[in-house]
Amino acid sequence: MSATSITRATLFKDLRLEWRSKDAINAMTFFSLLVVVIFSFSFNPTAEESRLIAGGLVWVAFLFAAVVALNQTWARELRNQVLDAYRVSPAPAEALFLAKALGNFLFVTVLEIVMTPLFVVFYRLRPLGTGWQLIPVAVLGTWALVVNGTFFAAMSIRTRSREIMLPLLLFPISIPALIAMVEGTTVILTGDASPRPLIVLLAVYDVVFTTVSLILFEKVLHAE
């Protein structure tokens, strides 16, 4: 089997699992809904203010929600020793990692598609800049979170108290991506400046960390 077909097989397996259980999606959506409601109670912003804070709000909600899905990525494979089976199988580790990262990417994207209208309604958002530029920011930003998150989730299942370990590793490393996402969104919403340099920064971040993850994942998978 080629690496592509392994990636596809693993990805479809995960999607089917998720489609039947809907664990990750339900937990993430409800979690971010709670964040939206609680934030709007705590700040009670006007339309002008919410334009300034919404970028940060949306991404913090998505980041926290994504951790829920990311934690399950590998923990699910620990039951029935599936992870050990991966380890002894001759399938390339990169293909497995890519499948997992793509799966998480799809989950978080679905979450974003579901939640964005709610954000718009609750916070009365209307972008003053060019709205379609939110799409590259969202896609690159989501990939940045997910690629590192999938990698660190694989690392944190090797620790005690793994549920706590993932955010502890992910958040410090994601700071540049988070800044670029939040700033990019805010700039588009307020229409103050061009988000182009931020999109470039996100792209660089994605390229760097995708490469490193693909190179180092094999070592983490086979760590003993």
Add this chain to the structure above:
Amino acid sequence: MTLALLSYALYEALVAAPTEQTMGDVQRIFYYHVPSAWTAFLLFLINFVASVYYLIRRSDRADIIALVSAEVGVVFCTVVLVTGPIWARPVWGIWWTWDVRLTTTLVLWLIYVAYLMLRRFSSGSQTPLVAAVLAVFGALDVPLVYFSIWYFRTQHPSPVIGKGGSLDPRMAHVLLINWAAFLCFAFLVCWSRYRLERVRRDVEETQALEALLEPRSVS
């Protein structure tokens, strides 16, 4: 020797160095702040190199060096983050500002604290590998952090920063002596911590071996 150098550096910093014109004696904290920062950055660099070396060669020594340099680096980085605000309060009038250098140092500190937490929480034989991987991620992250914050802050310029101008050669002299002293001190701490870690690992290994042998000797 380290002690002598440290006390000489202390004397130079507190007494011999000329008092800065506008800031007064508060400026003397500079002789601790800057050398600590340089030492911390150097230690983090050592950590990165040792981690990469570990990933390639799987050498136990490289792992201990990485651990030790991260620990001591975090301590020096803490010194930087503590002395900075003490100086900033009288000079800038505020404790903290989200300036690019301050923020980058803070993020650096966060990354390496996460590194140490990972080492704490992970179990047994996987620790060095997982930690080395994280160290590589962290080191790659640093330039990105710098650029992102640089961009972030040029969007919202902060009113306070005013660095630049030249340094009095006598001050530079004191600064370098302090740095030498700090480096010696850091090296000394690292070295003793290295020995301690080695002994600890040897003891653990012996205990594990004994535990293996014990039931056999009973039966």
